[in-house]
Amino acid sequence: MVFDVVIIGAGPNGLMLACELALAGVRPIVLERRTGPSTEQRANGLVGRIVPMLHRRGLYERLTGRPGAPVPAPGHVFGAFHLKLDDIPDNPMDLLLAPQQKIEAMLAERAAELGVEIRGGHSLTDLDQKDDRVVAVVDGPDGPYRIEARYLVGADGGRSVTRKLSGFAFPGVTDDRSVSRTAAVDVPEGLRDPVTGGLLIPGYGLVPPFQHHRTERGLVAWAPFPDGRNLITAATTDRPVPMQTAAEAGGKAPGEVPVTLDEVLESLAYVLGVAVPLLPPTGPEPHTLRRLSGGNTRIADRYRQGRVLLLGDAAHVHSAIGGPGLNLGLQDAINLGWKLAAQVRGWAPEGLLDTYESERRPVAERVVMHTQAQSLLAGPGPAVTALRTLFAELMEEKAVVGRLAALIAGTDFRYEHCGAFGPDLGALTHSGRPLLVDDTGALAAIAAPWRDRVDVVTVPGVDAMLIRPDNYVAWTGASGEGLTSALARWFGAPARLT
Structure with a gap:
């Protein structure tokens, strides 16, 4: 039996990827060396762009226990400075306080609802890439066995066995x-x-x-x-x-x-x-x-090697100050999920899977940059105190505070060939499918050849736009000009021609 995707690691990142793949009609299996929930408390919440993204999937209310969309926080921190955000235009600092165990438990519950198999007590010990699949050697409760999949994703943390077995380099510095x-x-x-x-x-x-x-x-x-x-x-x-x-x-x-x-x-x-x-x-x-x-502070030399990919801390580690690690990894998973599903299902355009790295690596590099800067600003000693005095003067400008907030939230960065983060369309985004918002009804005919993979919806008051599964806008326009090219760029060749 050959699975579509084997995910190594049932932490939040691996579980998020499993949910995204299952939504896209792909069969993943998750292998986890632990036999029960993690007792180690790491992240205490989520901040920035991942919070509204969880809301787009209908998962935000599961964590908060109350209805409604995220509300931006009135303040946050940067390098042990307080950022006052309640008077910043378009405050991007969505905040969700929840321990990592609760986030992991919620995602495990959602994965089970979607039919994902999670095997506890199973550790990856070796792997071998073939032309059309990956063969993984696993040590389970009943002894070693082999499992085959078309792709394997290492979501097994900063000491990733997947990364080491596959020969990825992990350059960086140690403090x-x-x-x-x-x-x-x-x-x-x-x-x-x-x-x-x-x-x-x-x-x-x-x-x-x-x-x-x-x-x-x-x-x-x-x-x-x-x-x-x-x-x-x-x-x-x-x-x-x-x-x-x-x-x-x-x-x-x-x-x-x-x-x-x-x-x-x-x-x-x-x-x-x-x-x-x-x-x-x-x-x-x-x-x-x-x-x-x-x-x-390290980033893998590449995120993909053949049919093996890295996710979350397996691909990048950095200072914990500012708490961006889980935010970054969950967004990695949402970016990778629909692209890997497209590859498995056979409609991915050439190079789509490689955009996982080209889009997510620059985000990781920015997180590394600002966490290193924050660590320096928060460090001890009189020289740092002098630097903080100067920095505090700069932060008297609202524009500086807004820029720092956007940096932490991840809203200051845009992918190539994509626009801004998409609007809140309610339950329409729960399915994880691409959406063409057709405000006039004139675009349905253009998108008809992609109707097996793109849903056409009418939302009053929302301009026409093509929204990727990760909620980034791939096209906007009233006349339909450029829509065919955008559909082909992100969602492959049409299933049939009109």
Whole structure:
């Protein structure tokens, strides 16, 4: 049995791709080495363009639990600066606060509804590309076996086995000086500011919520989530991680000492200069407690090699500051899904699948650029303080704040041969099919040869436009001029001629 697509990794990116492929009539199978949901808390929400895109698929309400479209946030952060956005024209900063586990669980539920098979406890150990398929060797609960698919996608994270087995290079830089420590906590009586929700710390002052709070010694992030979880993070530079001695390791190779809440609070006291009497968490488990040492900034030398493609962190890793990683990976999946489906189903125009890299790599490069800049701006030391003084003066201009907001949200970048992000068309975009909005009824005849893959719809008050499945506008016009070329460029040769 040959599957259409095998996806390695059932994190949010792999699951999003599986949903997109299934919507397009392609049969994916997802292999995941874990046997259950991840207990590691990483992203705490989504920001920017991916939020309205999830709304376009009918998934936003599943995460928020309430009806209605996303509403832009009145503020955000950039390099430990607060961005005031409530008076910025066309504020692009859509925000969705949801833990990564919840996002992953929602996507797994949606994938199951669409008939996607997800195999837990199955790890990729080898692969071999043939002319017409990929043969993957998998270690499962019942032993090793082989699985064949027309394409294989590695969505297996920054340490991607798919990437290594396929020979992709992963150039970039490693910073081993920084350490970030995060813990779930409870807050003693009187330590929470009733107005802002920030921490009121005796001997220090206010640490505002949902911002990167910088001092000369490091960075603090305080996150009191609406669901009752409280996370505190302290990031420092040049403070070594505790290591086991050989005796402590009990004959095993010495390694890092497991992180404790006391270690997190000690790091927090170092950054702020005063002790903070936070308490162990008492809410439902799992309770986040992690230490991240160093960081990598890397982008794969290519996103595709024959019938093997990389997705999300398997293709690019970068600083976590600003939280763009999951936003970027989910948008990768939505971009790749319809193009890979077109390739599998046989109607993709020449070069369509290669536009996955040509469109998404520049976006990853911009994310790498601005996360590196933010890391520098949020760093410790008097020279950085001087730079921040200058930067703060520049941010007094609304145009600068708007530019930074667009950079974080990803709205400052457009694909070649495409226009802006499409309008909200309600349930019409839930199917993931291309849409031709025909406001006059005159365009249906032009699009008739593509009716097997493009839906023609009438939406009062919306100008005529051709919208790709990822909601980017591929053509606009009232007369129909250029529509045939746009249809052929993105959706292949017509099934029949009129």
